[in-house]
Amino acid sequence: MSTIEPASPDRATRVDVFLQYYRPHVSGLTNMAAVLAEYAGEHGYDMHVHCVSKDGSPYRRVENGVTVHAYRKSFNLGRGAFSVGLIRSMWRMRKRGGIAHVHMPYPESFVIAALFRRGWKLVGTYQCDAPTEGLGDRLIAAALDLSHRSFIRRSAITVASSADYADSSRLHAVMAQNDREIIPVTAIDRAGGEPRYRIEGKRLIGFMGRPTSEKGINVLISAMERMPHDDVALLFAGPVSGLSEKLGYDTARLQALIDQGRAHSVGFLEEDDIKHYYASLDVFVFPSINSFEAFGIVQVEAMSAGIPVVASDIPGVRTVVQTTGFGEITKAGNDADLLRGLLVALETGYDTQSVRSVLDAKYLPPVPHEAYRRLYDQLA
Template sequence: MTRRIDVFLQYYKPHVSGLTNMAATLAEFAAAQGYDVHVHCVAKAGASTVSEIDGVTVHAYRRSFSLGRGNFSLGFLAAAWRVRSLPGIAHFHLPLPESAFFAWTLRHRPLVVTYHCDAPMIGPLGTLAAKALDISHGALIRKSSATATSSMDYAENSRLSKLFRSVGSRGIPATSLDRAGGSPRYAVADRRQIGFLGRPTSEKGIDVLIEALDRLPEDVMLTLAGPLDGLSDDVGYDRARLQQLIDAGRVRSLGFLEETDIADFYASLDLFVLPSTNSFEAFGIVQVEAISAGTPVVASELPGVRTIPRNTGYGEIAPVGDAEGLAEAIEAALSSDYDRPRSRAVLESVYLPPVPENAYMAIFDSLSSEAKRS
């Protein structure tokens, strides 16, 4: 009998985010192990579609309406109703506002929850939305057969920490790629280069990084890899100030990098910086990938995020939202000689593939075997 997994999340490929990348990695890995994997998501635009991507059947449902960061689809909800009686596992990537609905609709199937992050409480409406999400997420987690977060540090500091303890949540690192072997073709002569990779949205702390750069020696250059255009108006930093720094040669923007360019980007840096400022950042896959390329990191003192430099010993931790503290951590990292072989050993035993993937496969295999026996 074919083993089936139905995966539910808001967006899937070609959308790019840490959550989406991890969901795709796990879905493709499970498909390669013989599972019949169906991903259910909301389409970014246009009509509902069904396609096969890298061995995974992807059902993208037409968006019905949007609210804040979320896009909602009646077809997405109907999908859960259609598959409710099918054999197999349902795997959810949270945040997912519809979680309470899924908890009820799919209550007779084995449920696996990957809880990526708390929604930050910003302003009255943001706080209300976050509390509503917590309630919905809690309903699904209580019904789940297995719940995982990217680290126990994050789980213990989450607003849902008591619930995680009560259900026996486990810490499984987010999936990442080994970026070793890149060529430093983005290096700049006579400059020490610090870098950031990702969408420079408000929670990423780019404003703090820009202010920290002003406190660093002139030979330190910031290189951004990721789109600067097409972002929301609320990016959280002074666009004009960033452009001044680009014009002055203190900052360079490479734009969106193709997958084949990322290892070279990391290899070109003296230091990778992740100055995130709120709970949307729970892990920081880019840290693992930078260290795999031999590049040390400076990361914010955020639950989950801080565990990677701590565990690998390959970088520094900076206070959240503190430009002076970030600048001090950057200078300390640039002048330090870290133990690369030790950090590599930690990566290979804890973070790099196939360690996280195999941890999820153990959950899927166990639940599939239990379902077959029953």
């Protein structure tokens, strides 16, 4: 990686964004970071993203107006990917000054807090707490919490996607001591699709996402196994290979549902196909089960397509349905209650017009994008 040169006074204000992975990695955090960086770049900021290279090869290139610095991965620890080259780059950057925006969870947050002092203004987006379900997870979560606390204490502004999640977070106290902002996660308006994935004679429940443990897919499978109506099927969308984490569901049980015609998989969807997927559904489900899930961009996107959502009653995740009234909230990890919520949503007529006004005012572009741009303006 080449040395990053100091910015000259006549250049646009530079913002250095730090996160684990960037595109082509697929996750809500990655998509959000990319959308925000591109939007800020379109509005006069010199945007630079620093990440670990997904395929292992370091590179520096411009993507949609954003300069992406991808560093060679040195090792993995849990879900974290670490790069010695990235740490070296942070050391070189330390005296330059500017705006640094960190998307947490980010293990190296403490490094930025320690090095980026004079001339730097720090902003953090706190996405979620790391889960603490096993001994290994608890140790990793404790280390992450220490790193994040050190960064939040040094940051000018900390952003959370909802007050509900921020108030329940393990780091709520340190966030409360900081200048805390609530800005929903960026979503894409998926209205206007065609029902290209409809299955004749079926009412479709949609799930779309990376099939990792926090998504609650096994709970959804259990609910579908108990579904009393033969005309209801699950339409599963998302990648099933190339993941950094192990699959978070029982593949044999899902395959059994597919063999019975009670579930169908459309695989990974290209961007242009997603609105057509939503338009094919009767209900969308978001059955997440732990703190690694804090919002759920797909909920907003499904609603923007006119589809009600059944979501888990966990902090952050429940807020979109609570705010819009467009769907049902069910007990996390409880397949019987999830089934209840699905059945209610399938039979309920919702006021989609009033829902749309809430989405436009609070969640859909350019509302979150502009809120982040104003933060940059404030810091610049």
